[in-house]
Amino acid sequence: MAKVVAFFNHKGGVGxxxxLFNVAIALAQVGKKVILFDADSQANLTALAVTEEQYQESLDKEITIWSALEPLVTGAGDFKYVEPLSLRSNLWLVPGDIRLADFEGICPTGWTEALAGEARGFRVTTALYRLFQQTANIKSADFVLIDLGPNVNALNRNALISSDGFIIPLAADLFSVRALPSVGxxxxxxxxxxxxxxKNKPKTVTFELPTCESVPIPLGYVSQQFSVFSSSPAEAFRVWQDKIPVAYQEGVVFPLKAIKLPVNEQETEPLIALKYLSSLVPKAQQAHKAIFELNGSEARGAHFKRSKDTREIFLKLAKIIISRLENAL
Ligand SMILES: Nc1ncnc2c1ncn2[C@@H]1O[C@H](COP(=O)(O)OP(=O)(O)OP(=O)(O)O)[C@@H](O)[C@H]1O
Ligand SMILES: [Mg+2]
Structure with missing residues (x-):
């Protein structure tokens, strides 16, 4: 079965x-088959991955995440498979859609109904899980990566209980440090x-459900490293950066250890240190590429070298994801 990895932080704009997009391309380059789900109604991942024309075509062909989940909202039936877009060798995307907000709207009731042991609640709450798994099976994928919006809402709850692991992107600031305990x-x-x-599952529910036994594994966090600057702002960022390991341990590791998830108490440093990459980021967005895929005319001179250097960083993160989750692959 494919391993599902959620990128989650209710703090917005932290990368x-x-x-997700850059590490997905790194995973595909080392030979893993990867499916991306844009489960954020802002659909930023989709805008990053494909052109406007390609996105319009997906909307016209009704192959976005909304089209997959719509039958549950209208009451027409269960979720339906949508053919993912091929992005690269080994890499696919199920595009996002602003109308995902309508599915979000039925998730709170679905959760309450599941807790009350009602079959419809299980159907709605596990729709994402079953959609991820069915799509991964059809494509023989190794990994499913989920991009989530910056919320602690019922849709993100359904995505997290459907995941084998999660990564917390964050920034070196007060807001990220404060966000960690609420993530945990x-x-x-x-x-x-x-x-x-x-425990309340009715007998009529015969489809496969997430068990949440020893998952989701907290894989760790990725922190933006602003200390590359030698000027005064670097010091200001470092104050917050230094607080993150303890905030991660107390806010995420301890609460998840208390519910017996497999946490590594010693691992409190960031998984990777990602530098502030200034104009390389919008350039990569424009080209619908990973930062390290930019060519010599898209990133010149020192910028080109900086873009290529990020490949090692994203490969490192890809290898951590593989090594932490591959045992059961
Ligand atoms: N390493 C980086 N260096 C410079 N800018 C970056 C870097 N990573 C991300 N950005 C920029 O920061 C902004 C936020 O990034 P991104 O959209 O990936 O965050 P997010 O956490 O997914 O946001 P949201 O919570 O809205 O989904 C974007 O404008 C992006 O271009
Ligand atoms: Mg985002």
Whole structure:
């Protein structure tokens, strides 16, 4: 079965989408088959991955994440398979859609109904899980990467209980440090509640469900490294950067250890140190490429070297994801 990895932080604008897209290309380049799901109604991942024309074509052909989930919203039936867009060798995308907000709208009731042991609640709450798994099976994928919006909402809850692991992108600032305890608290709470729901599962529910036994594994966090600057702002960022390991341990590791998830208490440093990459980021967006895929005319001179250097960083993150999750692949 494919391994599902969510990129989650309810703090917005911390690099979730950018890191996901770049590490996905690194995973595909080392030979893993990867499917991306844009589960954020902002659809930023889709805008990064494909041109406007390609996106319009997906909307016209009704092959976005909304089209997959729409039958549950209209009451027409269960989710349906949509053919993912091929982005590269080994890499596909199920595009995002602003109308995903309508599916988000039925998730809170679905959760309450699942806790009350009602079959419809299980159908709605596990729709993302079953969609991820079915799509991965059809494409023989090794990994499914999920891009989520910056919310602690019921859609993200459904995505997290469907995941084998999650990564927390964050920035070196007060807001990210403060966000960590709510990330840990939310996930611990969601997993605990899901275990309660599973105890109430009615006999009529025969489809496969996420068990949340020893998952989702907290794989760690990725911190933007602003200390590359030698001027005064670097010091200001470092104050917050230095607080992150303890905030991660207390806010995420301990609450998840308390619900018996496999955490590594010693691992409190960032998985990778990602530098502030200034204009390389918008250039890569324009070209719908990973930062390290930019060519000599898209990034010149020292910028070109900086773009190529990020390949090692994203390969490192790809290898961490593989080594932490591959045992059961
Ligand atoms: N390493 C980087 N260097 C410079 N700019 C970056 C870097 N990573 C991301 N950015 C920029 O920061 C902004 C936020 O990035 P991104 O959209 O990936 O964050 P996000 O966490 O997915 O946001 P949201 O919470 O809205 O989904 C974007 O404008 C992006 O271009
Ligand atoms: Mg995003």
């Amino acid at each position: 979730k989408t950018t890191i 608290y939310s996930i611990a709470n969601w997993v605990r509640q899901w275990h309660t729901a599973l």
